[in-house]
Amino acid sequence: MDLRSLAMIISLFQMKQIELISFDAEGTVVTPDFSQAIWHEAIPALYxxxxxxxxxxxxxxxxxxYxxxxxxxxxxxxxxxxxNYLGLGSSEPVIESCLSKIAYYPEVTEVLASxxxxxxxxxxxxxxxxxxSFLLRDIEPYFVRVFSSVxxxxxxxxxxxxxxxxxxMGVKPGQVIHVGDNWQFDFLNARQAGITAFYIDRLGRNHQESLSDLTQLKSLLIPPI
Ligand SMILES: [Mg+2]
Structure with a gap:
């Protein structure tokens, strides 16, 4: 979706009220590489x-x-x-063996810093x-809090x-934007709570009201002069 249409979704009035921006982690700021390595490579290999x-x-x-x-x-x-279920012993060595796979999408650091x-x-x-905590290790300083629903x-x-x-966080849902790559958990459920939600569609599957990357979110919230 182009920026003009997105800007219509968050009206100027709303944008002025925004206090808090909430990000999903995997698929939104962190690439799936680590999860792929641990769930679909390292765990099956150990099993x-x-x-x-x-x-x-x-x-x-x-x-x-799964x-x-x-x-x-x-x-x-x-x-x-x-x-436990698969009888694989301690998860620590397996997690450690996959840490080198942790990566962020190219625009993430710059967008978060701005x-x-x-x-x-x-x-x-x-x-x-x-x-x-591992996934966010290099970008954690940009966040005031990290919430895990689980x-x-x-x-x-x-x-x-x-x-x-x-x-x-002491805010009303109307003061919050959430962005994430899961249609149900990030878009529909956040919106149902009254939050302005954006679906990030990095694969270009063409959902309505979607962002193709986080640079678009930055342009909306910090309009170029
Ligand atoms: Mg996700």
């Missing part, structure tokens, strides 16, 4: 090794296990649940803190989660 299985077979079996739980249940996000000068920024993620509120990113964040 294959422990059970004397072929890697390809382990990968498909693990994928089936699908059985699905992303509407809390266990899906919980790395400790999976290590926005942090004008607004309070937070993270509102469904990733548990054990992983989130770790802090034992829930998915529901409308209630967003309301709790507003309460905790």
């Amino acid at each position: 294959a090794q422990k059970n004397g299985l072929d890697l390809a077979l382990a990968k498909s079996r693990i994928r089936e296990e 699908d059985t739980i699905g992303d509407q249940r809390l266990e899906w996000y919980d790395i400790e649940y999976w290590f 926005l942090a000068r004008e607004y309070r920024l937070i993270v509102a993620s469904g990733t548990p803190t054990e992983l989130l 770790s802090h509120y034992e829930q998915l990113k529901s409308p209630n989660f967003y309301l709790k964040i507003c309460e905790e």
Whole structure:
């Protein structure tokens, strides 16, 4: 969507009221590389090794296990649940082996640095803190708070989660913008809480009211002179 249409969604009046900008983590500021490495490479490799299985077979079996739980249940996000369930021992060495894969989208640091000068920024993620603290390690200084729905509120990113964040940050939903790459958890649920939500569509799947990257958000909030 072009910037003029986006600007119409947040009217000038609303933009002046915005106090807090909330970011999803994975797929929004952090690339999927780390998650791909841990969930679809390292865990199946360890499972294959422990059970004397072929890697390809382990990968498909693990994928089936993930699908059985699905992303509407809390266990899906919980790395400790999976290590226990699959009998893989301690998750620490596996997490450590994937840390080099953590990467941010190219525009992220610059956009966060600019926005942090004008607004309070937070993270509102469904990733548990054990992983989130690693994922955000190089950009954490830009955020005044990091919220994990799973770790802090034992829930998915529901409308209630967003309301709790507003309460905790002392703002009304109308003073908040949230941006994320999950249509349900970032767009619909945040909007249901009364927050101005933007869907970030990095793959260009053409949802309405979507941003193609965070530079567009910056242009809306800090209009070029
Ligand atoms: Mg995401």
